[in-house]
Amino acid sequence: MRLGGRLAAAIEVLEDISRRHRPVADALKDWGLSHRFAGGGDRAAIGNIVYDALRHKRSAGWLLGEETPRAVGFGALLLEWNQTAQSLNAALEGDKFAPPLLTAAELQAIAERRLADAPPAVRADVPDWCEPLFEQAFGPAWVEEGAALATRPPLDIRVNTLQADRQKVLAELAETGAKAAHLAPYGIRIPPIDGDGRHPNVQAEPAFQKGWFEVQDEGSQIVAALAGAEAGMQVLDFCAGAGGKTLALSAAMGNTGQVFAHDAEKARLAPIFDRMRRSENRNVQIVTKPSELAPLTGHMDIVLVDAPCTGSGTWRRRPDAKWRLTQRQLDTRKGEQSAILEAAKAFVKPGGLLVYITCSVFDEENGEQISAFRDRNSSFAPIDHRALWDGHFPGHEAAARIGSTGDISLSPSLSGTDGFYFCALRRAN
Incomplete structure (x- = not known):
């Protein structure tokens, strides 16, 4: 397929996503099943256009004057593929599978508009309702941080x-x-x-x-390392999911001590078994039943809570989630996070650590959750996060935001990673 056919296919997929409000992976899979003639290179290119269009939905649409699938598809090629309006029309001309060439009105819009003149939320490529959340999280740098979350990930x-x-x-x-x-x-x-x-x-x-x-994203590796798991410890990964951080903790402990992997949704734990067999992590115990959790109460050196969240820090990899997210979903996640923290605290032994992690950049899911938890639980206090960071990553003082109340934040623009939040609270003896 030439570029024109690939762009037409990408626009078709984008129309499907818009019409049926479905995840991008599902839409691309269905397109591939119904167009089996497309080779692996074609499918990869089509996927790239679709993902680029979703990452840059606001800015790509703004360049052409509307946020239709056609506009954001063309706009993605202008922003990420080193194309110009003239080179695009030249590439599409004569291709019977290509979408119609850029119209005179579209060419005029592209010629007259500079992204630097666009509204802040457009330059940041975030929904309007998320603008105050980003400004709260990043201050004057919020536009740059939003734009960094719209780039292609490593x-x-x-x-x-x-x-x-x-x-x-x-x-x-x-x-x-x-x-x-x-x-x-x-x-x-x-x-x-x-x-x-x-x-x-x-x-x-x-x-x-x-x-x-x-x-595993570098940011996920970093927050797992900051948890401080050491040989011989007893560690509970309370929201283990597929086990990425569980395996990282196990390796840090040199297969000594024990890591208990738990998740309220048993199905999420399914991949961990194959991963453990392949990696030879032998100190991991899978714990799913309340009766298996109960004996751990008050005995854990570290309880890691990788809390369910909006995933706003992973928008480079899951850009479709950015446009499906609502305030109601954010509020639901906040309620879940609060309940999980309250449940997890019981397993921390005196002098042990409760480690709270999200892959969100929103303060409502991060610092505000920790402040509310501490208001309810005076026996938990943050450790020195500046010393923690400098001890693990000396010479990289500017690669993370260290909060004044005790926490660490990572982001694509600052750290070159996905967005992550980390806070470690020590339980009083």
Whole structure:
């Protein structure tokens, strides 16, 4: 397929997403099933246009004067594919599968509009109702941070130190352009793709099958490291999900002590079993029933709460979620987070840590949750997060926001990672 056919297909997928309000992955899968003639390169390129259009929905639409699937599809190519209006029309001309060429009105809009003149929420590529949330979280830098969440993400990997070291994995992935991560000590990064490129399927690599590494955003690796799990500890991962942080904690403990992996939704834990077998994490116990949790009460050195949240910090990877999010969903998540914190505190032993993590950038899910929890629970107090950060990442003082009340925030613009929030509270003896 030429660019015109790929763009037409992307617009078709975007129309499906808009009409049926469905996740982008589902829409792309259905398009592929009904267009089996499209090769892997075509599908990757179409997916890139769709994801770019969703990341840049506001700014791409603004350039053409409307936020229709056609406009954001064309706009995505202008913003991310090094295309101009003239080069696009030239590429599409004569292609019977291409959408209609840019009209005179569209060409005029593109010629007259500069993104620098767009309203702040457009430049940040966020919904209007999220503007105050971003301004609260980032202050004067909120537009830049929103725009950073609309860029293409890298592919990050965590080396499983139980099986390999970083140099060994880098040697195995040399052909992918992989480099040592900037901050995470066991992290590896494959840079964001360009144009119609695609990331290598690292999970098909023999090194992955041998358990040498896991795919995990560098920010997720960093907050797992900050939790401070050490050999011989008793740790409860209270919202373990698929187990990414569970395995990172287990490796940090050198397969000693115990990590108890729990999730209220048992189905979320399903992938952890294969991951454990591949990675040879042997100190992980899967705990699903209340009767299995009860004996842990008051005995854990660390209770990690990777709380369910809006996922606003992951919008680079899940841009469709940005446009489906509502205030009602945010309020629902806040209620869940509060209830989970109250349940999790019971498992922290005197002198132990309650570690609260989200992949959200909204203060309502982060600092405000911690403040409300502390108002209800005076026996929990934040540790020195500046000392914690500097101890783990000396020389990178400016790579995270350290809150005045005690917390750490990561973001694409500042840290080069997904957006994450971290706060560790110590229970009084």
